[in-house]
Amino acid sequence: MARDAIGKKKRRMLRREVGFGCPVEGCRVPFLEYHHFDPPFNEGKMHNEDGMIALCPIHHRQADQGAWSIEDLHQMKKAKKREKPKGRLGWSIDEGVVICGNNYLFSPSLTLRMKGKELFKLEQDQKGKISVNTLLWNNQKEIVAEVKNNDMLLNHMIADDIDCMASGKEIYFRAPDNSNFIKIKFERLPIEECLSQAKNCLNQNVNKSVSSKIIERELNGMINVIKFHTTINEDDFSFRAGDSKITFDFRKVGLGKEDYYGNEHGVNGALNFITENGQELIYLGK
Template identity: 25%
Template sequence: MNRTPPIDVLRKLRSEVGFGCPIDNCANPYLEWHHFDPPWHTENHHNPEGMIALCTHHHKVADGGAFTNDQLTAFKNNKVQAEKVKGQFDWLRNDLLAVVGGIFYYNILKVLQIDGHDVVWFKRDEEGYLRLNVKMLSILPRERALIEDNIWKNIGSPKDVRSPPQGKELQIDYENGDHLLVKFLVVETATLGYKKYNNEAFFDDRIKYPITVVEVNYVVGGTGIEFKSSGTTINQIRLGDGFIFDGPTGMSIKLNLVCRQNPSLLPYSPKSRVSPCPCGSGLIFKQCHGLLV
């Protein structure tokens, strides 16, 4: 049995905790799933009655035996706490302003795209809440962070992950320099937006306040490519600024990278090791993800 639960189970687990970690004073919205009754190593199952959604930190704590089954069941069944947690995320229903590579993108949910690959993007759920999606790229054949609608699907072996309670910041770093920082803040008025970013576009009548701003910093290690909220750097050359309203995609750039991340997520293994690698790198399998087989 695949350890990843079916999507309907994931939705149930997220919903019952109010879309945030249910442990007191946490409410982190980036969730994993924990099998506790029975544990996964005892029985492989996806019974939602014996599972709970937790943040990465509290999942590790739970794996270490910090909570009893009765405590975890109580967390699942505490509807008052779930509503309290959910109420802390009203800022995720605002219009979105993404700041990446020195450019502002208003109401554009596909925030960063490289070589046709979505790297950072958002979806709105049926209640209008923004859900974060991440697919980190790497030139190394190593597993990298993968988040689907606020659910961790993969993370690899980062040297550091920082995700404080309330979910307004997420930072992931790997030894080779691959880096992601997603940082949220709420801007209540045009004056406050102008004061922070020194950009008169915040006075445009098309902007509906309050807005949620997401700043994205992203580095592909070993390539000289760096996207910051203040600008884009490619091989020490600084690019771009601007303010863009609406559209299908925010920062979309062609770099012709040979990306080899997340080998465990390949759709299939070729019959021949000299066939093209299914990751789309253009290399033959034995010279790309086949190195790990």
């Protein structure tokens, strides 16, 4: 019998149950899979959340081999006090492209800042490796999730959801009150596929643009791609970056609502919104 996909609500409930990190003592890795143990799937042929538990891939394999009894696993599900989840992105990135709202951003040093807060940032070390930084907060300005140079700092007590793919390729954080969220996905794409997507998005001949110059330097026919999605609602404005566009809504400060898509930024490209009195609202650039 083919295994049906576990429903989104069940997966979210299982993540929340363990505080968004592997419940095995001393682990707390946020990259989770879903283990059937009471009964095992090959016996029950169903996704019964009362008999399932979220575990990291290593401990999932050990659980499959009987490392813990059924009672042990039920006790893990019932535990009340849990440490904060901790993990690290294993992405190895040098040069590549960030795709955000159908905009292509080519820079090893890139910052998206909102009213002084760095929502997203790439930093390059002395060896040329790029690390990811990001920050998510709630209505009370409490930090829900943070990534500092690929190290994840996660507040499981106030997060609505923390979903880190077991493959390590995608992370998703959501605040509980105003639906602020951040999703970051890393993948390596064939250069031709990336060029084709860029041509459709930018509606121009990318063979003469900065994107082509950088893509041509990639090795082995592949390019590093980071896709960044977010929604951030503030008291005086909102920022949304989806699949098709970025939307800036500044109507609460007397400005307008703007969509931004189909653009590319090189190393020195920048986008900056400020109020009449000089307060910076959003900065996107080096």
